[in-house]
Amino acid sequence: MHLLTPATKLVGALGFLSLIFLFPWPWTAGIVLAVLSLLAAVSSLWRKFAGIVFRAALPYVLMLLVMQSLFFPGGATPLLRLAWFTVKLEGVMYATVTALRILAMVAVFVLVQMVTHPAAMMADLEQRGLSSKVTYVVVSTLNILPFLMGRAGAILDAQRSRGLETEGSILRRGRALLSLIGPLVVGTINDVQDRAVALELRGFSRTGTRTFLTDTSGPPCDRALRLVMWGLAAVGLLGRVVAWVWPG
Amino acid sequence: MRALGQFFQGRRRGVSNRKREVWRMSIGQELKKEFSTLTLVLMPIAIGINIVGGVFIVALKLPIYLDSIGTVLVGILAGPWAGAVTGLLANVIWGLTIDPVAFPFAITAFFIGLVAGFLGRAGMFRTLPRALLSGAIIGVMAATVSTPIVVYVFGGVTSSGSTFITAYLLATGRQLIQAVFSSSIISDVGDKLITCLVAYLIVRNLPARLRSRFAQARVLA
Numbered sequence: 001m002h003l004l005t006p007a008t009k010l011v012g013a014l015g016f017l018s019l020i021f022l023f024p025w026p027w028t029a030g031i032v033l034a035v036l037s038l039l040a041a042v043s044s045l046w047r048k049f050a051g052i053v054f055r056a057a058l059p060y061v062l063m064l065l066v067m068q069s070l071f072f073p074g075g076a077t078p079l080l081r082l083a084w085f086t087v088k089l090e091g092v093m094y095a096t097v098t099a100l101r102i103l104a105m106v107a108v109f110v111l112v113q114m115v116t117h118p119a120a121m122m123a124d125l126e127q128r129g130l131s132s133k134v135t136y137v138v139v140s141t142l143n144i145l146p147f148l149m150g151r152a153g154a155i156l157d158a159q160r161s162r163g164l165e166t167e168g169s170i171l172r173r174g175r176a177l178l179s180l181i182g183p184l185v186v187g188t189i190n191d192v193q194d195r196a197v198a199l200e201l202r203g204f205s206r207t208g209t210r211t212f213l214t215d216t217s218g219p220p221c222d223r224a225l226r227l228v229m230w231g232l233a234a235v236g237l238l239g240r241v242v243a244w245v246w247p248g
Numbered sequence: 249m250r251a252l253g254q255f256f257q258g259r260r261r262g263v264s265n266r267k268r269e270v271w272r273m274s275i276g277q278e279l280k281k282e283f284s285t286l287t288l289v290l291m292p293i294a295i296g297i298n299i300v301g302g303v304f305i306v307a308l309k310l311p312i313y314l315d316s317i318g319t320v321l322v323g324i325l326a327g328p329w330a331g332a333v334t335g336l337l338a339n340v341i342w343g344l345t346i347d348p349v350a351f352p353f354a355i356t357a358f359f360i361g362l363v364a365g366f367l368g369r370a371g372m373f374r375t376l377p378r379a380l381l382s383g384a385i386i387g388v389m390a391a392t393v394s395t396p397i398v399v400y401v402f403g404g405v406t407s408s409g410s411t412f413i414t415a416y417l418l419a420t421g422r423q424l425i426q427a428v429f430s431s432s433i434i435s436d437v438g439d440k441l442i443t444c445l446v447a448y449l450i451v452r453n454l455p456a457r458l459r460s461r462f463a464q465a466r467v468l469a
Binding site for chain 1: 301
């Protein structure tokens with residue numbers, strides 16, 4: 001799965017998301033989740049995949065189950081009573097379906113992210129016509145993040161060593177925030193002008209065709225797979241339209 | 249661009265037809281100016297600030313998100329559309345690197361940047377009270393745009409403490425949308441107020457040399 005073009009993976013994400021959210025049958029999300037888990041297992045990514053998915057989705061799932069089971073407005077069939085709360089069937093159903101949808105959505109994003117290198121994805125998108133300005137912003141951000149993190153840590157330490165109060169009342173901590181963000185922003189913005197000049201020197205805003213360094217062609221089945229994914233997206237959309245036109 | 253700013257104050261000054269025509273003609277040029285190389289270099293930094301600001305929040309244990317500072321800054325300094333794209337890309341990148349749950353809220357971030365940019369153009373970040381008002385406006389708008397996302401994608405649950413407020417409101421019999429909207433208003437307005445306050449202070453204290461380089465910040469000087 002690592003070999004497929006990033007575009008195909010993105011279209012796949014679109015297809016699965018369309019199925020999860022648009023297709024009228026509520027348990028589609030469960031199937032999608034199962035399929036994705038299978039894919040992850042086949043590519044020997046299961047551990048990492050499951051870990052990230054559950055960690056990201058767990059708070060939502062828990063809160064959802066609690067909240068909707070107990071507080072679902074307008075449910076009719078009570079399952080059991082806890083003190084003065086009534087657990088209603090509709091609530092639990094709603095909670096499970098929504099939880100599955102969240103899990104499936106997170107699974108889609110996590111899987112795509114795990115098998116796609118961001119630089120390759122940006123290069124592929126750019127070859128297909130995405131503006132180079134957008135790809136610059138994304139790639140540059142991903143590169144700058146570790147640098148900014150280090151800078152933030154350094155500023156935090158520096159200010160603390162100068163006697164900045166980072167504990168205490170909310171007001172004091174709020175003022176501390178300003179002394180931290182200020183240097184960060186002004187310091188990095190000072191870089192901005194130099195970076196802009198450097199980019200211009202390398203022909204950044206030149207119009208016209210460009211040649212690319214990275215090769216993002218995929219295996220032969222790539223094109224066919226992409227069509228299948230578009231098909232999935234269409235199925236989701238059509239399902240929603242059909243359900244809208246034909247209620248009941 | 250000046251014409252657009254004047255358009256907002258048109259009611260006071262009485263914009264002539266010729267000025268309105270200038271405004272309509274230069275939208276394409278304005279967009280190009282908004283996305284100058286300088287802006288494009290600012291955007292990754294702003295997105296980085298969005299993400300890294302969270303580090304400070306955690307270190308200071310403050311109960312806010314403060315994940316839109318960069319977006320608002322770009323809106324003020326470079327213009328509404330640049331701010332909007334910054335917000336969008338910030339959420340996309342956040343989703344790619346930190347937490348996939350951030351993807352659906354890219355729409356909210358888009359509008360935060362857009363509205364911040366238009367408010368900046370209208371001079372709403374020139375004084376402190378105006379900046380706070382901008383924060384309130386952006387907060388309400390953010391809550392409005394987020395509510396459908398939270399309800400239809402997440403079933404009313406967010407990863408912040410506002411979910412408890414939602415649960416309480418649900419328990420008292422309100423519909424989900426109302427409950428989510430009410431708790432969103434509370435958390436978003438507070439957060440955006442602080443965000444706009446910090447943005448205002450930062451822009452205020454930017455060295456004049458930098459401020460004059462940005463397409464829109466001149467209006468603020």
